[in-house]
Amino acid sequence: MPRLESEFLCAMHATLQAPPEVIGPTPEGIRVNFYVTGGTLDGPRLKGRLRAVGADFFTLRRDGVGELDVRTTIETDDGALIYVQYHGVGDLGEQGYERFLAGELPPRVALQTGPRFSSAHPDYQWLHRLYCVGRGEVDMQTFEVRYDIHALR
Template structure:
């Protein structure tokens, strides 16, 4: 086995515009877009806010797995901009596709994703070298997501 470390760099909560934009059933699955309205970032390495730009271009597969495609921007407490992009999975359950199609998602759902960060700010060039893991959940009732973010080392 290869040696590795996981360092907690931050936690964040993001609010999403509601209702979500439902594109509908496509050949790849049910397409649902959820746009960022804001959020907070707190942690030992990154602190700031999510700007009201970006979102998740979610595809829900027929097996109830949501495939995330997220892009957003963080403005740190010291005014640096950090772009974040990640893919991952949203566990909606065996009946998740039907529930999402009917507009009745589960109250909460587990998310696992793999974010990458990019910044041109001299104080945050270190984020350009990270591969991270998000552990979190979505709360459909409040149109929000929350994550703990860990850098792999």
């Protein structure tokens, strides 16, 4: 079996609208929309900013695990547009669901994601061949997200 290796793609910093839009408890869990207000990407081959579009359409399950469903647009430093979508998880703890309903948020939540990229720009076609993973955290007081994104090799 080949060894799992990765290559650093970029560091991402995103800012989110505060407070988030809380839809509330649904059969699937607590629905919360965290709207992207901006951010940056900085890496050897991918540099740019997050446009103020898109959101994390987040669902907090009863077991305290949050399911991320993020869609947004990157504008690279050279003007290309890249659509990024990812799913992932954030663990708010075993009592996370009940604490959220009580208005108690943890100061930080660790996040794991699997971003996929799509662009029509010829200089970024290489992104379509990647499978990426991201690890980071969200600061629940400032509503800032920081990830390191790696491409699996």
